[in-house]
Amino acid sequence: MSETVVRPAKLSDLPPITGIYNHYIVHTPITFDLEPVTAESRIGWFREHSEGARNRLFVAERAGAIVGYAGTGRFRDRRAYDTTVETTIYCAPGSTGLGIGVELYEALFAALAGEDINRIVAGITLPNDASVALHRRFGFTPVGTFTANGRKFGRYWDVLWMERPLALPARGRRSRAKKV
Ligand SMILES: CC(C)(COP(=O)(O)OP(=O)(O)OC[C@H]1O[C@@H](n2cnc3c(N)ncnc32)[C@H](O)[C@@H]1OP(=O)(O)O)[C@@H](O)C(=O)NCCC(=O)NCCS
16 A cells, blocks of 8 residues: 655645545535535635645645645634634545544644644534544544534535644543554
């Protein structure tokens, strides 16, 4: 099996990043975007998630292909929210359950260590056992669930919000188990 390389994203990664995201737009309620997007239309999103100390974007590459990405962006616009960031993470279909999510979050949170961030939050459309497990592994705890928070595919979906502080208390995070 080829090795996974996790590295900061470059603008040239935006087309494959967008391809992964479009899969989840079209086929799942995981994102509440309803229509596929173009890489061009995502340049602002890319810059917002990759430029600055609090906002970082990483990609996972295997055998030269982008198989996942994870990053942080602003939670809400108002300035007092500066110290809260919201995560995003997507693995390519066919590349889930292989430990890539763990590798991406390890790189992301290592890069954020020491930045002026107080809370990291994640919104998860339910059900999504893999995402809940990943966030728990990285020290996120549930805050609450917005019910019927979005409508997609002709029905309403609940969204679980989870949060963690930037720095976890000692033993707050398990080390990565070796995947076979
Ligand atoms: C959610 C996602 C990023 C997790 O990344 P991943 O590479 O698949 O997960 P990993 O293999 O690194 O495993 C991380 C944890 O999830 C668990 N997990 C993985 N797939 C699972 C599944 N299908 N059901 C339940 N748990 C699962 C693993 O056991 C592991 O938990 P552990 O630490 O308790 O052992 C990935 O599955 C994905 O991209 N899913 C589709 C998009 C998505 O849901 N994005 C998140 C939106 S909030």
